[in-house]
Amino acid sequence: MVSINDNYLKLPESYLFSDIKKRVTAFKELHPDARVISLGIGDVTRPIASAVIDALHEAVNEMGHADTFRGYGPEQGYQFLQEKILIHDFHDRGVEIETDEIFISDGAKSDLGNIGDILSVDNKVAVTDPVYPVYVDTNVMGGRAGSLEQDGQHWNRLIYLPCTAENDFIPELPSERPDIIYLCYPNNPTGTTLSRSELKKWVDYALENESLILFDAAYEAFIHDENIPHSIYEIEGAKETAIEFRSFSKTAGFTGLRCGYTIVPKELKLYNSSAEKVNANKLWNRRQTTKFNGVSYIVQRAAEAIYSPIGQTQIRASIEYYMRNARLLKTALQNRGLQIYGGDNAPYIWVKTPNGLSSWKFFDRLLHECHIVGTPGIGFGPSGEGYLRLTAFGRYEDTVESISRIQNWNL
Numbered sequence: 001m002v003s004i005n006d007n008y009l010k011l012p013e014s015y016l017f018s019d020i021k022k023r024v025t026a027f028k029e030l031h032p033d034a035r036v037i038s039l040g041i042g043d044v045t046r047p048i049a050s051a052v053i054d055a056l057h058e059a060v061n062e063m064g065h066a067d068t069f070r071g072y073g074p075e076q077g078y079q080f081l082q083e084k085i086l087i088h089d090f091h092d093r094g095v096e097i098e099t100d101e102i103f104i105s106d107g108a109k110s111d112l113g114n115i116g117d118i119l120s121v122d123n124k125v126a127v128t129d130p131v132y133p134v135y136v137d138t139n140v141m142g143g144r145a146g147s148l149e150q151d152g153q154h155w156n157r158l159i160y161l162p163c164t165a166e167n168d169f170i171p172e173l174p175s176e177r178p179d180i181i182y183l184c185y186p187n188n189p190t191g192t193t194l195s196r197s198e199l200k201k202w203v204d205y206a207l208e209n210e211s212l213i214l215f216d217a218a219y220e221a222f223i224h225d226e227n228i229p230h231s232i233y234e235i236e237g238a239k240e241t242a243i244e245f246r247s248f249s250k251t252a253g254f255t256g257l258r259c260g261y262t263i264v265p266k267e268l269k270l271y272n273s274s275a276e277k278v279n280a281n282k283l284w285n286r287r288q289t290t291k292f293n294g295v296s297y298i299v300q301r302a303a304e305a306i307y308s309p310i311g312q313t314q315i316r317a318s319i320e321y322y323m324r325n326a327r328l329l330k331t332a333l334q335n336r337g338l339q340i341y342g343g344d345n346a347p348y349i350w351v352k353t354p355n356g357l358s359s360w361k362f363f364d365r366l367l368h369e370c371h372i373v374g375t376p377g378i379g380f381g382p383s384g385e386g387y388l389r390l391t392a393f394g395r396y397e398d399t400v401e402s403i404s405r406i407q408n409w410n411l
């Protein structure tokens with residue numbers, strides 16, 4: 001008899017996107033002529049920059065010639081890409097990182113899920129609430145979340161850090177000490193950010209309490225405000241206490257191409273069961289070299305092209321395109337008297353439902369009355385109830401059309 005990892009059976013079906021699909025399908029059957037616009041799912045719509053496509057073509061051609069063909073590459077990623085990351089994402093911001101602290105991967109989701117491999121099952125985990133569901137589900141799978149409580153919303157071994165309008169979406173330091181703290185800024189789903197001084201509070205807390213911060217910076221490219229750090233390592237001491245995850249998915253439209261990276265600093269303080277300090281960088285390297293054979297050469301060449309002057313200009317244009325959508329949506333919703341959060345330094349807009357409507361009730365009204373699909377906030381955790389997420393990743397024309405519908409909405 002072969003036993004499975006029972007933790008997988010604890011996970012409830014992920015109903016959020018299938019429920020949304022069901023409701024949208026039912027609506028379309030009743031109203032076949034309605035043009036439904038989706039501002040729900042967080043995928044990009046802009047094509048990949050031509051500088052990146054050119055680099056891809058060139059790399060593909062190299063693979064077809066005996067003298068330029070590449071087989072297995074370094075599991076940690078090619079140095080040509082690590083060096084670009086090092087200079088542009090860190091040194092230019094005054095952050096000292098070394099190339100062997102950068103691990104190139106096929107995206108942030110894999111690394112966020114896999115990082116649990118090197119962390120004990122006994123660790124207590126804290127998540128902000130609402131939250132990107134991957135942090136919770138991967139800890140359920142890894143046996144760190146305990147069991148689901150009666151309310152179907154909370155896991156009894158997780159520490160929840162509510163982020164709502166009441167605390168301005170700034171999580172309060174926990175009363176119970178967590179070993180691992182997930183922070184995601186700019187935040188998905190709320191689109192809110194942490195200032196340098198707020199992030200410093202968390203780094204100081206983690207240093208004092210010997211906690212590990214898993215910092216997800218997948219949306220850092222959307223930051224405009226000078227006071228908002230792009231990397232947790234801009235905060236003094238963070239290299240002793242944080243791992244940072246980055247993604248090219250939203251930065252450069254790589255959701256289909258797949259590439260990202262993770263920084264595991266050599267100074268990071270993690271301990272074995274005898275309370276002796278271990279080298280986390282070495283541990284992660286061991287994990288990656290055993291279980292991962294690296295990102296394809298052609299994709300790493302494509303990622304490298306993002307950092308060329310023309311690549312930078314082109315990806316910035318797409319980011320600006322999305323942020324224009326965000327601004328337009330935000331203004332239109334505010335003009336209708338709705339409470340809106342996020343959308344300034346992130347491609348997400350977090351809408352407070354009016355008149356105390358539940359997330360799903362507001363979702364239904366938006367679908368039936370404006371033919372717009374959002375994502376109910378409750379799908380991101382208990383503190384998401386009473387909110388709805390809209391994304392700025394739609395086409396400009398669709399965003400403008402959505403706005404005109406919202407303007408004429410009998411709210």
Ligand code: PLP
Nearest residue numbers: 107108109132188218247249260
């Ligand atoms: N982290 C956050 C907060 C996200 O919203 C997403 C994607 O939606 C990811 C990570 C995953 O990024 P990737 O496409 O690099 O796996």
